[in-house]
Each structure stands twice: as C-alpha cells, then as structure tokens.
Amino acid sequence: MVVRSTEYVEIFLSMPCLCNLLLAIFKSYKMVVYRPVFNNLVWELRSMWPQGTVTEEEDLIVSRALRSLNMVVKGYYWCNILLVLIFLSPSFVALGYRAAGHDTPLILPYWYWYPFDPYEGGAGYALALAFEDFHGCSAIGFMVMGDLLFCIFLSHISIQFDLLAVCIKKLIPKVEPKHRLSNFVPGAFTTEQMRSENCDTPEWEKNHLKELAAIIERHRALIRLSGDVEEMFSGALLLNFLNSSMIFCFCGFCSVIVEKWNEFSYKSFLVTALAQTYLLCAYGQKIIDSSKGITDALYSCLWYNASKKVKSSVLIAMHRSQKEIHVTTYGFSVINMASYATILKTAWSYLSLLLNVYK
Secondary structure, three states, X not given: OOOOHHHHHHHHHHHHHHHHHHHHHHHHHHHHHOHHHXXXXXXXXXXXXXXXXXXXXXXXXXXXXXXXXXXXXXXXXXXHHHHHHHHHHHHHHHHHHHHOOOOXXXXXXXXXXXOOOHHHOOXXXXXXXXXXXHHHHHHHHHHHHHHHHHHHHXXXXXXXXXXXXXXXXXXXXXXXXXXXXXXXOOOOOOHHHHHHOOXXXXXXXXXXXXXXXXXXXXXXXXXXXXXXXXXXXXXXXXXHHHHHHHHXXXXXXXXXXXXXXXXXHHHHXXXXXXXXXXXXXXXXXXXXXXXXXXXXXXXXOXXXXXXXXXXXXXXXXXXXXXXXXXXXXXXXXXXXXXXXXXXXXXXXXXXXXXXHHHO
C-alpha cells in the first residue's frame, strides 16, 4: 500500500492537537484524584504568610513576586484564549459566509478521522464541529489550570524561602560593643566581650535557639510542600516534556510546510507551546535559586557571634540547606532552564530531520 504525502501531512496536522488533548486529560485526572493534597498545599502556604507589620525588604520581596505572578497568570490565560479563538473561529466564519449566500467550503478546527464524511453538511458536520469545539475548549481549560497551579504553588513556596532567608539574616543582630578597642574587628566578639554585652547569657542563647528551631521547622515544611508539588505534577510534567519536543516539531512543520504566510493557527500554537514550557522551567529554576538562598543567609547571619550551641545548630541547618530543592519529572530530569534548552535542541533536531525527509 502506498501512502501519499497528503496523508502524511494530515497526520502531522493532527499530532499537536492529540498530544495536547492527552496531556490535558492527564493533568485534570491528577487534580481530581488528589484534591485533598491540593487543598492542604493551599492552606499550609496561606498559614505561612507573615502576620502584622512587615519590613521594607519583606514587602519588596512579596510585592515583586506577586506582581510578576499576576502578569504571568493573566498573560498565559489570554494567550490560550486567543489560541482557542484562532483555531475555532474559521469554522464559524465559513458558516457565516455560507449563510450569506457565498459558495464557501466547510471548515473544521482540527484534522480528525471520522467514520463518515463530515464535510457533506447536515447533522454529521454539526456533530463533528460540536465535538471539536468541546475538545478545544476543554483541553485548553485543563492545560491552563494545571500549568498555572504549578506556577502559583512554586511561586508561593519561593516567596516563603526568600522571606525565610530574610528572617535568618536577622537571627543574630549585630551588637556594637560599649567600649571600642583599637584592634576591634566589626561584627566579631571575644567570649569576654560577648558576656560584657549580655550576648552570651543563658536567656540570650535560649531565645536564639528557639528562633532557630522555628526557622528549621519552617524550612522542613517548605521542603515537604515542594515534595508534594513534585508528587502531584511529576507525572504530568514527564508527559509534558516528552510531548513538548514533538509538539514543537510538528507545529514547526505545519507552520513551514502546510500553512500559508497569512495563516496563524499553528504559528500561534507553536508560540503558546514554547511559552508554556518556558514558564514551567522558569518557575522550576526559581525554586532552586530560592532554596539556595537559605545557605547564603545562614552563612551571613553573624553566627560567629553566637554561643557554641547556636553555632552547632546553624552548622547543621547550613549542611541541610546546601542540598537544593527542585522538582523533577519522576526523577528523570530536573525542571530548570537547562531542561528547556535541551527540549529546544531536541525539537530542532527532529524538525530538521522531518523537513529533510519530507523534501
């Protein structure tokens, strides 16, 4: 049996839509089955927000992160709404022209195989159009919800890591000595100087150990919440990353070979898919950078001015914080900007091979 090139083109046209639908179904399944875990993530992150008056540095961290997240949520939402309109509107425009008396051929949003000819008009076309419209709206809706939930959770966990770093830096305040010495090194005290400044009393040590214990408990809670996010999204992210290279490849092929220069369906699909994968990788990189900031904060908290017990506790916390917090695709790869570069390289290789074979 000889397969014509037009049949190959029809297969390539249907691949991005089918991959996107499969990914949307998987993401919605995880959200429905593990709803209690999502609820717990929301309530625990809400309880971690600082109460009362915050410092200028903390306010800057929160306002900057929320402003960026708000722009991402609105931009990604409207980008996908525009994508749906670009795909679905030509069918209704064609119906409008036919209603006005023009001899315009019927159009369907996607390329599917049906056991009947949907372009004959009548009930078959109406059924196919309703099915494909429902497919497009539901797939985009589930994709947007899953991706934005992932970005929102990682953004809020990153904010809490940054706020925790600010709290750690203020753990041991810098105390100026009452009597300056000629050989005094700022920020460093001998045992006698610490005692004379009431920095090494049992009460001072008890308060700092209590504050440090609360910081360590908060750090452990953030690590656990990061693990919950990975558990909820790792399967969908693995499928997402496996699909991304194919979606980029087939969308690029359709944009170059199939679509005319003034058609934008698959061009917009490609731009949206690139933005979607970039957001996932960018927020994965963000939580890695924020978790590493805990180590820098512990090192900068003037621990050398504290008592021996506080120094030992800070050393243990510093050793634990040196292990970065990240989200993986079921352990296969870490979600960061390096993964995004790898996906783009793989997609470009596939697209080059596909174009050479087709030509």
